[in-house]
Amino acid sequence: MTSAPLLETRALRRNFGALAAARDIDFRLEAGARHALIGPNGAGKTTFINLLTGVVRPTAGVILMNGRDITAVPEAERVKLGIARTFQINRLFRRLSVLENVYIAVAERVGAAPSMRRPAGLRRDVVEESMELLDTLKLSADAARRVSELPYGRQRLVEIAIALGLEPRVLLLDEPAAGVPSAESHIILDAVERLPRQIAVLIIDHDMDLVFRFAQRITVLVSGAVFATGSPREIGANPDVRAVYLGQVARG
Ligand SMILES: Nc1ncnc2c1ncn2[C@@H]1O[C@H](COP(=O)(O)OP(=O)(O)OP(=O)(O)O)[C@@H](O)[C@H]1O
């Protein structure tokens, strides 16, 4: 018996005026997968993630989760179904502490009051779970610091902690190391590589070393359409991919 993939799209399309930012995308993300989405700037990678999360509505096509049609399910409901993401540009509460940021996410999931500032409503279990997440991401030492005081690379880790606080079944990472100085980017790569195995990860990244080391499967998007999909070995050896994309990157 073959079971339905965790996430699947069929002929998923999104037009912005005359531009087709997603063109009839057929895509499968398996439970626990390590999958990368690559392609030139403007290929439609972020748009595809926005379609999966419900931020952007498709013009046509369907999105399925475990075989169930979720195309019309609103963004907040999809989070509850287990679809979490980080953003290409971060959206943290910069004036709150690292712990408070994660607390808010965990509290939201378990239905607790979303503030640590009212001692009466403070939930020990939420604090403990938040601290454990920070520990996993090697952020415990920064728990009490304001997000705005952290180096940018560590701020991006906080975003991953928040996404994990939602207990996702799939984590969509849109350029998690974007804007992080190269001296710090290894902390992001380490964290991404240490994500719990049961969570499926779809990562967008322009760093081909990371992509080829991390992914079991790679999908190449060009002009909104799937240009190729396969194992890293297949994609690396595909002459068309090399010509349109890898060659371009190598020439820089
Ligand atoms: N809300 C929008 N309205 C109009 N056009 C949009 C919108 N969002 C994206 N686009 C266009 O859709 C195309 C795909 O954009 P998208 O951001 O998905 O590409 P990307 O592959 O993520 O690029 P990058 O690597 O630069 O992040 C681009 O031409 C972009 O200008």
Ligand SMILES: [Mg+2]
């Ligand atoms: Mg993008």
